[in-house]
Amino acid sequence: MRGEVALRDRGFRAAGWRYVPLKDVGTWLSGGTPSTSNDAYWGGDIPWISGASMKSFRITDSDRKLTDIGAKNGSRLVSKGTTLFVVRGMSLKSEFRVGVTERTVAFGQDCKAIIPAEGIDPEFLARAVQSRTSEILTLVEETSHGTGRLDTARLQELEIPVPSLDEQHRIVAAHAAFERRIGALERMLGKLRVAEEALSAEALAPRFGWEYATVEDIADVAAGVTLGAEPLGEGTVELPYLRVANVLDGRIDTADVKRVRIVRSQLERFALRKGDLLLTEGGDLDKLGRGAVWDGRIEPCLHQNHVFRVRCGSRMDPDFLALYTASPKGRAYFQRVGKQTTNLASINSTQVKAMRVPVPPLEAQRRNLEPVRAVRVRMRAVERQIAKLRTIQQGVVEDLLAGRVRLAAA
Known part of the structure; x- marks a missing residue:
């Protein structure tokens, strides 16, 4: 692993830039947790940052806060402009959380801090560390408890390029320009979501x-393929299927679609059709019955038994039914009838069929849906703009941080 990192570090080198191992970019600090049994330490005004609470790049707050005495007894205070990153926790198994403090905070032992040395811009340092995420994740080890852990000594061996302070500021400004544009689009998206609601x-x-009727009166409800012992040999076929992870709130995610083998004669029974409403059977109580209308993008495609397929008849537009099941009344129904266990909640097909829903004339359904569909089209367009800008931003900023692209002074 050390050799692999070293090979990566011997890549492109920008002319005139210094290349500094992380151990030398500033002062490293460790955090801590004051005694949770001492009420005098908790409930103050100082955010206490942990691996779980670090969810954004700009670190400003936490749901747990320390008093002054708590910060001095078992934790560590750092001021604005400090780079914080997670070195232990479950999140390290899939992501590397890093950010820069926007105010004075305390932090726990699951994090490390770097106070940047003179000549290194705080945000540049945090972005430079963030740009090494792929390599840093290869250094993560699994502890006996199953959580991820970063060895500080190995992490400190990684180098980052350090241009002049003026060029650092230009790189940070370029990143900020992307953030302003993306932020404006995200605010627009927020307004569109309010309008959609x-x-x-x-x-x-x-x-x-x-009129009002039960779902059973206006649609056919069915569960899908039960996973487990799959049939083999002639007369079987392997096909893609949608599982609970694919059925999100208001959309279907087909980025990762699994396959299952069934008897060919069962294809008609389990195959989805464009316009089928898919609803999830289980999960958190407030997410019961989440779903979306299938658009037929994969043909043929099946669904597993934990996803209900609701196929509307001639009296109901599936988008209108989806609108109702996702509404506060629809959510309230699923939460009321859902069976709660220790770790999750679930509904069954009988409960889905028994749900009472409004059944306006079909023409009225479609007329009422028109403005909702129009605002959703705008929302999808803005979401695509944001995703495109994020992709461009990532590529441009990575090139700037590596020195492959240089910004001239104004």
Whole structure:
């Protein structure tokens, strides 16, 4: 592993830049946790940052806070402009959390801090460390408790490029320009989400003459393929299927689709059709019955038994039914009838079938859906813009941080 990291470090070198091992970029500090049984240490105004609470690059707050005396007894205080990163915890098995403090904070033993040396911009340092995420994750070891751990000595061997302070500032400014544009789009997306919520409520607001029926009256409800012992030999076929992880709130994610083998004669029974509403059977109580309408992007495609397939008849538009199941009333129904166990909650097909839903005339359903669909089209367009900018930002900033692209002074 050490040789692999060393080979990576002997890659491209920008002319005129220093290359400094992390151990020499600033002062390293370890954190700690004051006694949780001493009430005098907790409930103050100083955010206490842990591996679990570090969820954004700009570190400003935490759900747990220390008093002044608590910060001086078992923890460590750092000021604004300090790089913090996680060195122990479950999150290290899939991601490397790093950020820069925006105010004075305390931090726990699951994190390390670097106070940047003179001549190194605080945000540049944090971004430079962040840019080494792929290599850093290869250094993560698993502890006996199953959590991830980064060995500080090995981490300190990694080098980062350090240009002049002026060029650091230009790189940080370039990153900030992307963030401002992305931030503006995210604010626009937030407004569109508020509009979607209002339009959805309006679309479902009861009108005179609307009928109500159970889902069983207006749709066919079925579970999917039960995973386990799969059939073999002639007369079988292996096909993609959707599992609970693919069925999200309002959309279907097909980035990672598994395959299952079934008897060919069962294909008609389990195959999805465009327009089928998919609802999840289990999960957290507040996520019961989450789902979306299948758009037929994979053909043929099956669904597993923990995902209900709701196939609407001639009286119901599947998008209107999806709007209702995702509404506060729909959520409340699933939470009321869901069976709660220690780790999760679940619903069964009988409960899905028994759900009472509004059944306006089909023409009224589609008319009410039009403004909702229109705002969703705008939302998807903004989401695509954000994703595209994020991709461009990542590539540009990585090139800038590596020195492959240089910014001239203004």
